[in-house]
Amino acid sequence: MLAAIAISLGLVAALTVSLPFARRPTHGTEIILPAYAAATFILEIITAALLFSLFNAQRTRALLLLAAGYLFSALTVPTWALSFPGVFDGLGIDLGLQTTAVLASMRRLGFPLFILAYALSPLCGQAKGPPGRAIGISILGVCLAVASMTGLVLANYTRLPAFMLDGRQVNALWFHVPSLAMGLYGLDIVLLLYRRRALLDIWVCLVLFSLVIELLLISYLGGAIRFSVGWWTGRIYGLIAASLILLVLLSETTRLHARLMQTIAAERRIRQNRLIAMEALSASIAHEINQPLASMVTNADAALRWLARQEPRIDNAEAALRRIVDDGHRANKVVAGIRATFSKGTQERAALKLNTVVSDALRTAAPEAGHWGIALELDLDPTLPPVIGNAVQLLHVLRNLVENAIDAVKSGGERPRHIRVTTRAEAMGEVRVSVEDNGSGIPRAIADRLFDPFVSTKPGGMGMGLMFCRSVIEAHGGRISVESRDPRGAIFHFTLPAAIVSAVEPVPFDVSAQVNR
Amino acid sequence: MTDSLVYVVDDDHSMRMSLDSLLSSEGYTVRTFESAQAFLDAIHPELPACLVLDVRLRGASGLEFQRELGRAGILTPIVFITGHGDVPMSVAAMKAGAVEFLLKPFRDQDLLDAVHNGIEQDRRRRMLDQQIAELRDRYQSMTPREREIMPLVASGLMNKQIAMDLKLSEVTVKVHRAQVMAKMRAKTLPDLVRIVDRLESAIPRM
Numbered sequence: 225m226l227a228a229i230a231i232s233l234g235l236v237a238a239l240t241v242s243l244p245f246a247r248r249p250t251h252g253t254e255i256i257l258p259a260y261a262a263a264t265f266i267l268e269i270i271t272a273a274l275l276f277s278l279f280n281a282q283r284t285r286a287l288l289l290l291a292a293g294y295l296f297s298a299l300t301v302p303t304w305a306l307s308f309p310g311v312f313d314g315l316g317i318d319l320g321l322q323t324t325a326v327l328a329s330m331r332r333l334g335f336p337l338f339i340l341a342y343a344l345s346p347l348c349g350q351a352k353g354p355p356g357r358a359i360g361i362s363i364l365g366v367c368l369a370v371a372s373m374t375g376l377v378l379a380n381y382t383r384l385p386a387f388m389l390d391g392r393q394v395n396a397l398w399f400h401v402p403s404l405a406m407g408l409y410g411l412d413i414v415l416l417l418y419r420r421r422a423l424l425d426i427w428v429c430l431v432l433f434s435l436v437i438e439l440l441l442i443s444y445l446g447g448a449i450r451f452s453v454g455w456w457t458g459r460i461y462g463l464i465a466a467s468l469i470l471l472v473l474l475s476e477t478t479r480l481h482a483r484l485m486q487t488i489a490a491e492r493r494i495r496q497n498r499l500i501a502m503e504a505l506s507a508s509i510a511h512e513i514n515q516p517l518a519s520m521v522t523n524a525d526a527a528l529r530w531l532a533r534q535e536p537r538i539d540n541a542e543a544a545l546r547r548i549v550d551d552g553h554r555a556n557k558v559v560a561g562i563r564a565t566f567s568k569g570t571q572e573r574a575a576l577k578l579n580t581v582v583s584d585a586l587r588t589a590a591p592e593a594g595h596w597g598i599a600l601e602l603d604l605d606p607t608l609p610p611v612i613g614n615a616v617q618l619l620h621v622l623r624n625l626v627e628n629a630i631d632a633v634k635s636g637g638e639r640p641r642h643i644r645v646t647t648r649a650e651a652m653g654e655v656r657v658s659v660e661d662n663g664s665g666i667p668r669a670i671a672d673r674l675f676d677p678f679v680s681t682k683p684g685g686m687g688m689g690l691m692f693c694r695s696v697i698e699a700h701g702g703r704i705s706v707e708s709r710d711p712r713g714a715i716f717h718f719t720l721p722a723a724i725v726s727a728v729e730p731v732p733f734d735v736s737a738q739v740n741r
Numbered sequence: 742m743t744d745s746l747v748y749v750v751d752d753d754h755s756m757r758m759s760l761d762s763l764l765s766s767e768g769y770t771v772r773t774f775e776s777a778q779a780f781l782d783a784i785h786p787e788l789p790a791c792l793v794l795d796v797r798l799r800g801a802s803g804l805e806f807q808r809e810l811g812r813a814g815i816l817t818p819i820v821f822i823t824g825h826g827d828v829p830m831s832v833a834a835m836k837a838g839a840v841e842f843l844l845k846p847f848r849d850q851d852l853l854d855a856v857h858n859g860i861e862q863d864r865r866r867r868m869l870d871q872q873i874a875e876l877r878d879r880y881q882s883m884t885p886r887e888r889e890i891m892p893l894v895a896s897g898l899m900n901k902q903i904a905m906d907l908k909l910s911e912v913t914v915k916v917h918r919a920q921v922m923a924k925m926r927a928k929t930l931p932d933l934v935r936i937v938d939r940l941e942s943a944i945p946r947m
Contacts (some may be wrong), residue, residue, distance in 0.1 A: 369885035453808060511824050514824045514846070515755075515756065515824055515845070516755065517755055517845075517846055518756060518822075518824065518846035518847070519753065519756045519758075519759045520759075520846075521846035521847075522756070522757040522760060522762075522763050522846065522847075522849065522852075523755075523758075523762065523763075525763055525848075525849035526759060526762035526763035526765075526766050526849075527762075529766035529767065529849070530762070530764065530766045533766070537766075540762060540765070540766065543762065544759065544762050547755055547758055547759060547762075550755065551755055554755070571818030607919040
């Protein structure tokens, strides 16, 4: 939009600069005319081709009309240039004095009519039938129309209305054409600016605006004298008009292509990452289950051997069997964790009291903590607002954090071992949960990457637990972080947005109303 | 089998217990450790032993630990066990001299065989080391001149040739030769040749 305004201001500025010389005639510039015509023809043909292919993708009838307009405009150019008095005399072409002007008026009035149709036709209206057929029919129709009209003009070139006095001067009759064309341009501009359906409309307006200036220069300011300075300046505006849409379409296409490439690359990366994550996950699951499995097999072998001895050692066999039971429970815990992570219900959210979840998590961890002589402390904020979330997943996160804390504390020395879990209502409508331990702490080197997959401080750890915690907390709209504690240990914090209890029902958002504006 | 030891290093508590039980049921004396460091602190160098080592370990991997042990001159044969075997890892372990590379869960007999082989290998190596040490002591007991003459005798030279080479009298060479045979406890010339061979392979720059 800004670019369009800037360009139109530039056009007007160039117009005022050229004004004082507008009526000055030039000599021998006829030879430039074929080049000018060729340039216009090619620009308009390419624009039409691009618009047709755009229609092929988008199938809006308006685009088809715009493309047809450009095709029409382009097809009238060759005969107009060929019939120009004094340009192709060397080829023996003489189509009389009036042919060029009549063809020009055809072009002048035809193009804004196409634009008018474009402006009136809905931009979101889909054309029916295969797009290739619609394109074929329009191209054929435009070609036939131009051919028949040109043919008609050429066949009757002696009986045409007298627009011209001679090769350079126009008759008074001519002025009906530019005034009618200006009227049409104006109408198109007003319609397009009023409707302003898409960015393309703005650029079409700019095209029409430069056509208005062209016509102003050629027919009025240049004194309607062919090959005057004003006339040629007008032609330059015509060239600008012919190339504007082309440039816009080309730059848009290039940008879209670049963006598409970026999107494809990003998608490939995401897919790759997902694949790696899946691979890692399956490896981690396999490892987590294989570990107790191996232990069970070895224990069972040992039990059999204890029993098969000459003096069977029932006590040792019994101990081995008991360990098999423990291993079975351990494997089950892994499976339960996987289920908590991936089962269908994990997307379901409900308002829940985080204090209850914390208490549940600590209750399940209590036996192991007791075994290692670790004191579990609970510091719950009774004013804690509820949060919206999935209880199973949040429970799993808390269990993960508490189990990590137990692992960290039990490997430490002989000091009083403790783990404290705190819940607090924070400002800004957030709830904070902290899991604090005085265990071995976190090496500085990996503190930043602790939540990444495959990063672990634990022997045999796959580094998936904290990654799971982070993905769950972030999926709940929260954050998770860790800090080292002085002189030893670590604190894991996570925050979750508090549920707004008296929330108003969300207003249904009408998406369709937002699309086309 | 109280004359040997099996070390088990695995960070998984349950796995450690089960290995302890299995190996104990076959009469082995087992020491279990949670980490490589704990093992290093407690290693008992006098007895022939075998190390059952989990590839995944706290801090360094089992393979790194294997290299570290080699550098530290601890030559205890290693049986690797792993939960997720990949071929390059097992190849690297075997190339570095591991006795066996077993995938968890493994057949008990495979592990017991591997441990048995490991201990036998260690026992053989220790015996060999002892013999070499003994030979070296004998070698040290010789005079410089005798040490000079020994390889010449072993290479099959006659007394006369040796005397010419070293510009000594034949009688002197004969006396030295007898001393060499006596000090190295070689009854015959082939005996001496074998001893020199073994010494050369143990101490390349003799």
